[in-house]
Amino acid sequence: MQNWHWLQGPVEDAARRLLGCELVHAVDGETLRVRIVETEAYDQLDPASHAFHGRTAANDAMFRSAGHAYVYLSHGIHHCLNVVTGQEGFGCGALVRAAEPVGPVGEMTRRRGRDGVQLTNGPGKLCQALAVTRALTGHDLTRPPLRLIERPALPDDEVVTTTRIGISRAVEAPRRFYIRGNPYVSRS
DNA sequence: GAAAAGATCTTCT
DNA sequence: GAAGATCTTTTCC
Numbered sequence: 001m002q003n004w005h006w007l008q009g010p011v012e013d014a015a016r017r018l019l020g021c022e023l024v025h026a027v028d029g030e031t032l033r034v035r036i037v038e039t040e041a042y043d044q045l046d047p048a049s050h051a052f053h054g055r056t057a058a059n060d061a062m063f064r065s066a067g068h069a070y071v072y073l074s075h076g077i078h079h080c081l082n083v084v085t086g087q088e089g090f091g092c093g094a095l096v097r098a099a100e101p102v103g104p105v106g107e108m109t110r111r112r113g114r115d116g117v118q119l120t121n122g123p124g125k126l127c128q129a130l131a132v133t134r135a136l137t138g139h140d141l142t143r144p145p146l147r148l149i150e151r152p153a154l155p156d157d158e159v160v161t162t163t164r165i166g167i168s169r170a171v172e173a174p175r176r177f178y179i180r181g182n183p184y185v186s187r188s
Numbered sequence: 189g190a191a192a193a194g195a196t197c198t199t200c201t
Numbered sequence: 202g203a204a205g206a207t208c209t210t211t212t213c214c
Contacts, residue, residue: 040195048195050210058210076208078196095195124196166195 002142004067006150007085014066014085015041015094016159016177022102022149023081027131030107034099034120034130035151038178038185040164042082043092047169051091061138063091069139069146071132078124081132083141083148097123097165097176099130100184122186154179 007014018039025032042049044063050072051062061070062084070082070093082093099120101108108129109115120126127133132146141148157180164176165186178185 042195050195053211056210072195073207073209074196075194075206077206080195082195097195122196164195168194 002067004065007066007083008087011041011043011085011092011094012175012177014083015039015175016161017153018083018094018096019159019177019179020151020154022151023096023099023130024147024149025130025132026145030104032104032108032130033102034108034126035102036096036099037182038096038098038176040095040097040177041092041175042095043086044090046173046175048164048167048171048173049091051093055091059091062093063089064138067141067148069132069136069141071127071134071137073134074124079127079133080123081127081130081136095123096126098178098184098186099126100182101129117183119184121184 018036021036023034044051050059055063061068064084065088066085068084070084071079074080081096084093086092101119112119112129120129136146160178160180161174162176
């Protein structure tokens with residue numbers, strides 16, 4: 001297991017630290033790469049989190065140690081990827097809301113059926129482009145096929161902090177982070 | 189056991 | 202701007 005010390009502190013710090021890092025997914029002979037540009041922080045003390053009601057079979061991956069993947073199915077249609085960031089037994093993680101494609105763009109466009117910013121500017125969209133599904137829940141992100149690559153932390157003036165999107169509880173918490181001016185950041 | 193809501197996206201008006 | 206698609210998980214009787 002690689003040293004995930006940089007993901008260990010408060011989940012807000014981990015979520016901000018994930019901006020600029022890359023996700024690499026090897027699938028069907030292709031190696032799909034994206035760079036994370038938007039995240040949201042969730043933990044078991046947060047009413048908006050899937051971990052809020054305690055550890056269950058469904059959310060078990062969120063309670064594992066930092067560096068695992070937690071993928072859930074949203075509205076029965078879309079997969080959404082989280083990077084688990086805490087210690088074993090404490091449920092928390094960062095939802096990867098948007099990323100920018102690194103390559104090969106053609107292969108991601110084929111999987112998405114859309115191109116341009118529509119490729120990866122939302123949590124469900126980026127999972128479709130990257131071919132990430134629930135089968136990867138609990139996966140160790142140091143190993144193939146899906147790996148997380150650490151990148152240097154961005155300077156503070158490039159990171160914007162806002163309230164989260166698409167939730168109905170704890171709506172005031174400033175736990176959404178994105179790279180200032182990046183075209184792939186989601187809006188709605 | 190049944191019902192409702194959900195960390196979304198697309199299409200239509 | 203609003204609603205539909207579609208299914209898992211949670212909650213309430």
